[in-house]
Amino acid sequence: MNTEGDPREELLGLVRSLAERLRTDGEMGRALSYLVREQESVVAAAVEGSAAAEPAVGGLAALDGVREALGDCRRCLLHQTRHRLVFGEGNPQAELVFVGEAPGADEDAQGRPFVGSAGQLLTKIIGAMGLRREEVYICNILKCRPPGNRNPQPDEIAACEPFLIRQLLAIRPKVICALGTFAAHTLLKSEAPISVLRGRFHSYHGIPLMPTYHPAYLLRNPGAKKQVWEDVQMVMQALREERR
Ligand code: SF4
Numbered sequence: 001m002n003t004e005g006d007p008r009e010e011l012l013g014l015v016r017s018l019a020e021r022l023r024t025d026g027e028m029g030r031a032l033s034y035l036v037r038e039q040e041s042v043v044a045a046a047v048e049g050s051a052a053a054e055p056a057v058g059g060l061a062a063l064d065g066v067r068e069a070l071g072d073c074r075r076c077l078l079h080q081t082r083h084r085l086v087f088g089e090g091n092p093q094a095e096l097v098f099v100g101e102a103p104g105a106d107e108d109a110q111g112r113p114f115v116g117s118a119g120q121l122l123t124k125i126i127g128a129m130g131l132r133r134e135e136v137y138i139c140n141i142l143k144c145r146p147p148g149n150r151n152p153q154p155d156e157i158a159a160c161e162p163f164l165i166r167q168l169l170a171i172r173p174k175v176i177c178a179l180g181t182f183a184a185h186t187l188l189k190s191e192a193p194i195s196v197l198r199g200r201f202h203s204y205h206g207i208p209l210m211p212t213y214h215p216a217y218l219l220r221n222p223g224a225k226k227q228v229w230e231d232v233q234m235v236m237q238a239l240r241e242e243r244r
Pocket of ligand 1: 070073074075076077078079085142143144156159160
């Protein structure tokens with residue numbers, strides 16, 4: 001497991017990834033170039049070692065800034081059918097971030113992530129890890145519900161992922177847990193089955209990332225709880241090592 005590394009370098013890796021993505025989007029004519037300028041100024045300040053860069057890249061203020069930038073988002077067609085945008089919730093300085101796929105009906109109605117039956121199971125898993133839900137951060141790849149809970153489309157992921165990256169930049173977690181196939185595929189840029197990806201750590205720009213089954217899958221396949229428990233035990237061990 002590669003958990004070692006310079007936190008500044010890891011942070012810069014994330015920022016550069018976002019800047020590159022947004023630069024590409026800008027070339028495609030999307031109106032996101034202001035984000036490129038904003039992130040590039042953060043990179044420049046961080047590279048220069050300016051203390052002034054720190055408040056811009058971490059903490060509650062930075063997370064609030066991401067929410068403000070998202071606004072009443074209409075960057076993809078999902079805004080037409082959503083009831084509530086589901087940004088994410090939890091500790092803005094969480095050591096552990098769970099990333100799921102997209103809001104479902106309950107989340108769309110309440111504007112909060114993982115509040116339906118799958119969310120209740122996730123809350124139980126977090127409790128079994130010795131943590132409270134408020135101690136971690138929970139969000140999704142997409143902030144708006146796909147109609148009928150259909151699979152996210154590539155253009156929707158492309159439009160929404162920059163804001164997930166900015167959330168992770170703001171929180172700076174020690175470990176990320178990707179819940180389900182789409183979260184794992186999007187974050188790892190892999191198409192391998194979740195059954196192959198789970199059970200070991202991957203690196204997300206230097207941050208250890210554990211893919212595991214989505215709680216909704218566990219509700220349909222309770223036999224997979226054993227594997228999820230194995231995965232989250234490795235997450236707990238990684239967090240213990242990070243605290244030493
Ligand atoms: S899914 Fe993301 S990009 Fe699409 S409208 Fe919602 S917040 Fe915007």
